[in-house]
Amino acid sequence: MKNRHGGDDGSPFSYPVKVGHISANPVTVHLEADARELEDLANIWQVLEVRSLKADLQIARWKKDGVRLKGRVEANIVQSCVVTLEPVESRIDEDFEQIFVPEGSKLARIVTNDAAEMVLDPEGPDLPEPFSGDTIDAGAAVTEFAALAIDPYPRKPGVEFADHLEGDADGKSARPNPFAALKDWKKD
Incomplete structure (x- = not known):
């Protein structure tokens, strides 16, 4: 299934x-990005x-008024x-799962303890994402999860950074020390 270009939030994959x-x-949906x-x-991800980009999703109601997207990108x-x-x-x-709830829903509240500190479990599920209006953008969610999986430091196989030394083996640097002129200054 092809999708329309551009969403309400400016997402190119909507x-x-x-x-x-x-x-x-659950309803199964297949999304695939076109050339544009x-x-x-x-451009957005700053890659060459x-x-x-394709995704297979299951979209279903979650609790009373929420929506669950579950799938693979x-x-x-x-x-x-x-x-x-x-x-x-x-x-x-990547597999992913995202839950959306309407703004102001009790289901989107952050759990706090007696001292009013947020209680977050790093291994637990993500907090539900609030939405406004009557529409969610499944394409934007797919785009977000794909972007999170991009390697920030890609390297060709077998390529490593060369060792970089500031100076030669004698301990004397070929570059002049910018603070050398200050060594003769003394406070009287």
Whole structure:
């Protein structure tokens, strides 16, 4: 299924879902970015190229008025190697789950203890994402999870940073010390 280009939030990969049309039985949806969306994603993600982005989702009602997106996102991207600046191909293949609740919902409240401190479990589920209106953007959620999986320091296989030494083996630097002129200054 192809999607419309551009969403209400400016996301280049958009798939709006009307919350009122979602049932308790999960609906399976296949999303795939077209050439224009891939180009826009490459600009946003600051990579050389996004060759493909697709996702298989299950969209279902969560509790009374929430929505659960659960699925898998796959992408092929080309980035610059942080050592050689040569192109490096990367593959993203991630499972994800996101829950959306209406703004002001009791389900979106952050749990606090007796001292009014937030209680967050780093291994626990993410907090529900609030939405306003009657529509959520499943495409923007897919884009976000794919972006989180991008390697921030891609390297070509076998390439390492060379050791860098400030000075030679004698301990004398070839560069002049910028503070050398200050050594003769003394306070009277």
